[in-house]
Amino acid sequence: MTRISRDNPSRRDVVAGATAAGMASALAGPALGARRASYPPGFLWGTAISAHQSEGNNTNSDAWLMENLKPTIFKDRSGDACDSYHRYAEDIALAAKLGFNCYRLGIEWARIEPNEGHFSNAELDHYAKVLETCRAHGMRPMVTFNHFTTPLWFAMRGGFEVADSPALFARYCGKAAEHLGGLMDRATTFNEANIGLLVSVMPQLAAGMAVAKASLAVAAKATDSPLFSRLAYADPAIATPLLQEAHRQGYDAIKAARPGLPVGVTLTTQDVQSVGPASLADEYRHRLYGDWVSVARSHADFIGxxxxxxxxxxxxxxxxxxxxxxxxxxxxxxxPAALANTIRWAHAAIGKPIYVTESGIATDDDTRRIAFIDQALEGLRDCIDEGIPVHSYLYWSLLDNFEWGAGYGVHFGLAAVDLKTFKRTPKPSAFHLGAIARANRT
Incomplete structure (x- = not known):
């Protein structure tokens, strides 16, 4: 399998790799491009990436502090991450050359508002340049305003467990939307807004909450804060209604700055199945989504x-x-069949246009990544054939990046990253998905 060997690959490298990947796919079975008509006009193909996980040195954030305290839930410090703060142009060029037409990225609140009420025009200009680079490469940027991390000052005052937190989030959303304006193609307020509810559903996540609570207590002591709170570990009974109001106010603020911009919200949408009565699955779906269904119905142009x-x-x-x-x-x-099942659930429950904003697998066996992608897309196309309005497939992630508590030990990326040199090396799966995207873009 041909691999890109240079930091900034040439189109010839990418085409050669895509050809090799396509030959491998042909040997394995029918080409996915054979069902080209299944994808609607304007379908978005791409990858997703977040700020903290890829940029590096996000020193004004709550996560940075907690990575550097003991006890901690983090296996590694994020450190330089993939240095995408400085190498964003390389990443965007790579995604474009592979064949994608959409780049989902996060902007970092902790950089934009490092101190309460004080906004950095330099950082807003930085993100404007990132979006301009996307546009220059024919990539439609989908911007996530919050991907789990918040400014340190916000966490120190209680995060999304304090009554005025929605207004503070909305103020940030409005400022960023005013500055970035028409450079955004689509936007979402929160990444996986119901992440706190997921903890109550998946036991392996709940098991880490004891360490998380101890870490929060240490962070509170270190910062002399009466309540240090992080979005993913906040008390869901308190934080969920405040996050929902923050989404509503954030949605309105973005719309006020850019009325024509489609604004949605992404949810963690794992496929809940019952091994007994169907009512069991209904109960756990309610625990996973709560009132986010009604929030998405009233304050979202699409659901991620x-x-x-x-x-x-x-x-x-x-x-x-x-x-x-x-x-x-x-x-x-x-x-991978879970993707189609959650698409069907979202269509029935929420009834808004659907964008697959994340789908991926952690593995060091890239043949299994290719198999996962193929099977997930097979189900997605079935949903489209059923008349469900699905408008994107964005793979998580472009790069092997910082995976929160797991640190750098698990690899979701289409491209490997040398954490010393920051060299990006696309895997066969990158060429495979890129070839599918090229064959089915309109």
Missing amino acids: IQTYTRILVGPNGPVAPPPGAEMTAAGYEFY
Whole structure:
């Protein structure tokens, strides 16, 4: 399999790699491009990436502090990450050359508003340049305003567990939207806005909450804060309604600055299946989504689907995957069929246009990444054929980046990253998905 060997690959390199990947796919089975008519006009193909996980040295954020305290839930410090803050042009060029037409990225609140009420025009200009680079490469940028991290000052005052937090978030959204204006193609307020509810559904996540709470207590002491709170670890009973109001106010603020911009929200949408009565799955879906369904109905132009696996539930709660089930490096079941199931759920429950804003797998066996992509896309095309308005497939992630508590030990990326030299090396799966994108773009 041909691989790109230079930091800034040439089009010839990419085409050669894509050709090799296409030949491999042909040997394995029918080409996915054979169903070209299944994808609607303007379908978006691309990858997703977040600010903190890729940019590096996000020193004014809550996550940076907690990575550097003990105890911590983080296996590694984010450090330089992939240095995408400085190498964004290389990343965007790589994504474009592979064949993608959409780049989902995050802007970092902690950089833009490093101190409460004081906004950095230099950082806003930086993100404007990132979006201009996307446009120059024919990439339609989808901007996430918050991807789990918040400014340190915001966490120190209680994060999204304080009554005025929605207004502070909306103020930031308005400022950023005014500055970035028409450079954005689409925007979402929060990444996986219901992440706190997921903890109550997946036992392997709940098990880490004890360490998270201890870490929050240490962070509060270190910052002399009466309540140090991070979005993913906040008390969901308190934070969820405030996050929902923050989304509503953030949505309105972005719309006020840019009325014609489509603004949505992304949810973690794991496929809940019952191994007993169907009512069990309904109960756990309610626990996973809560009132976010009604919030998305009233304050979203589209819904972002982010699906990685399924959750099996029985009379006594979540149950383990079937014996012999293939497990990913992230510790959950290899189950690409989950994507189609959550698309169908979102269509029935919310009824808004659907964008797959994340779909991916953690593995060091790239043949399994290719298999995951192919099977996920097969289900996605079935949904489109059923008349469901699905408008994108954005793979998580372009790069092997900082994966939160797992640090750099799990690899979702289409491209490997040398953490010393920052050299990007696309994998066969990058060429494979890029070839599919090229064959089905309109």
